Amino acid sequence: MAGIQVVRSEWTKIRSVASTVWTLSLAVVVTIALGMLIAALSKNEFDNMSAREQLSFDPTFISFAGMSLGQLAMIVFGVLVVSNEYSTGMIRTSLAAVPQRGTFLAGKIAVATGLALAVGLATSFATFFLGQSMLGPHRAEIGDPGVLRAVIGGGFYMTLIAMFSMGVAAMLRSPMLSLGILMPFFFLISNILGNVGATKKIGRYLPDQAGSRIMQVVTPLDDDTPYGPWGGLAIMVAWVAAALLGGYLLLQKRDA
Known part of the structure; x- marks a missing residue:
């Protein structure tokens, strides 16, 4: 089958599965709603902040507070796109129709990534x-220094979260196992490593913590992170590339 x-074929599969459509819709709603709520609360609390906190106040990053839950839906989307066929047994039919496994995986990732980028x-x-x-x-204005980069970077961040999840799902094949690893990784392990003094320097190199730097415009006064917004995004891209490469290599070596 040609590329x-x-x-x-992959576009037809994605749009015909209700769960993938609903997860993307949920990512949009949760991210926007929570971002608006946190922004409104931050406005009310601004005058009660210390002078140091006001200097570190980042109105752009505040509006992306909903990403913490929105990325949950993007993780589910990425996992379902790849692993649905394994759970239903349709993977055998798909690989019979497209024997070139690299082409098959690339087509699936390309379609899902394009959709995730548009939504993100x-x-x-x-x-x-x-x-x-x-x-x-x-408030901040879109023309303020660094703001447009942060807003576009927010879309890239959501897309990369989905792509990383696709790579993990391609390696593990099981939706339950993939989600059972990814959810604790992003919502428990990453937060613990990033907030405990002894492991903070390790946590800052995890994909979500590094990638989220692209959405920051104001650097906190006590921040000693050794990379900037684009450096953080590059670290996240490296994680995504490693996950996708692992998925490709395992797909090539094992039976469906």
């Missing part, structure tokens, strides 16, 4: 503008 036919960018711009509307006089 364009593989892409068309739309969500990032929406949550920024709506979040800033909640901040009133403390």
Whole structure:
């Protein structure tokens, strides 16, 4: 099957599965709603902040507070896109139709990544503008230094989270096992490593912590992270590349 036919086939699969559509919709709603809520609360609390906290106040990053839960839906989306066929047994039919396993995986990843990027960018711009509307006089403007980079970076961040999940799902094949590893990794292990003094220097190199730097405009006064926004995004890209490479190599070596 030619590459364009593989892409068309994967697009049909994704849009015909209700769970993938719902997870993307949930990512949009949760990210925007929570971002607006946190922004509104931050506006009310601004005058009660210390001078040091006000200097570190990042209105752009505040509007992306919903990413912490929105990425949960992107993880589920990435896992389901790859592992649904394994759980239903349709993977044998798919690989029979596309014997070139690299082409098969590339087509699936390309379609899902394009969709995740479109949703991620739309969500990032929406949550920024709506979040800033909640901040009133403390808001940032899209033309302020670093803001447009952070907003576009928010879309890239959501996309890379989905891609990383696709790579892990391709390696593990099971949706339950993939989610059972990814959820604790992002929502428990990463937070613990990033907030405990003894492991903080390790945690900052995990994909979510490194990648989220692209959404920051104001650097906290006590921050000693040795890389900037683009360096953090590059670290996240390296994690994604490693996950996708692992998925490809295992797909090539084992039976369906």
